[in-house]
Amino acid sequence: MTATWKKLRTLFAAQFAEMVEYRAEVVIWMLSGTLSLVMMLVWMAQAAAAPGGEINGYTPSEFASYFLGTWTVSQLMVVWVAWELDLDIRQGTLSPKLLRPLDPLWTWYTGHLAERVVRFPLMLVLVAVFAWLAGARFTTDPLAYLAALGLAFLGFSARFLWEYCVGLLAFWTESSTSFQEVVWLFYAALGGMFAPLAFYPQWVQNVAVWTPFPYMLGLPAQLLAGKASLADAGRGAAVLAAWLVIFWFLRLLVWRVGLRKYGAVGA
Secondary structure, rough: HHHHHHHHHHHHHHHHHHHOOHHHHHHHHHHOOOOOHHHHHHHHHHHHHHHHHHEOOOOOHHHHHHHHHHHHHHOOOOOOOOHHHHHHHHOOOOHHHHOOOOHHHHHHHHHHHHHHHHHHHHHHHHHHHHHOOOOOOOOHHHEEEEHHHHHHHHHHHHHHHHHHHHHHHHHHOOEEEEHHHHHHHHHHHHEEEEOOOOOHHHHHHHHOOOOOHHHOOOOHHHOOOOOOOOHHHHHOOOOHHHHHHHHHHHHHHHHHHHHHHHHHHOO
C-alpha cells in the first residue's frame, strides 16, 4: 500500500504540473459547457411569466440556484478518458503504458483529479459572478456543501469508470466515442441538466431513480439550492457507491477481455 501510495502521489504531482500549463484552456473548457446556464435563463423566464411567479415551487431565483448548481457540479465531473483510450487503442500507443508497473487507469484518474484542483478556484469565481448576475441564493448550511461535494466526488468516480468502459470499446470498434455521446444524453437528461427530475413524467422518474444519474447532478444541485435534505444525500451516496462497485467490476471484465484481443493482433 505504501509503494502504491507513493506512485499515486508522484503521478498526481506530474499530472498537476501538466494541467497548470493548460490553465487558460481549462477556463475555455469551463465556459464551453453552457447548457445549464441556457436552461437557467429559459426556466427563469418561464417562472417569471407564470401565474404566481413560480413553477412547481421554483421561483426565478430558485431556478437560478438550481441550474447554477448543476453547472457547478458538472464542472467537477468533466471526463475525457474515453477519447484518450479510443486514440491510444486505435493507434497502438497504449502498448508502452502497459509496460509500466501500474494500471494505466490510475494515470488517467490522477490526471482528472489534478485538473479538478486547477479548475476549482476558477470555477468558484465564475459561480460567484453568475450567481450575482442571476440573483441566485444558495443554502447557508455548511453540511449541505460537504454533502454536495461528497456526492460530486462519487459521481465523478462513477462517471470516470463508465467512460473508461466506453473507451475500451475501441478494442472492438473503429471508434468508441460515438457510444459516449449516447451515454452523455442519458446523463444530462436523467441527471437534471434540462430540468429538475420532479418536472419529468412519473414513469421517467421511476426509471431514473435506479440509475446513478439523478444523484450525480440533480441531487447535489438541489442540496446547494436548499431543495434537498441530508437524508436525501445519504440515500444518493449509497446508490452511487453501489454503482461504483458495478462499474469497477465491469471495467475489469472489459479490460481483461479487450487486452486479449489487443495482444492477439500484435499491438
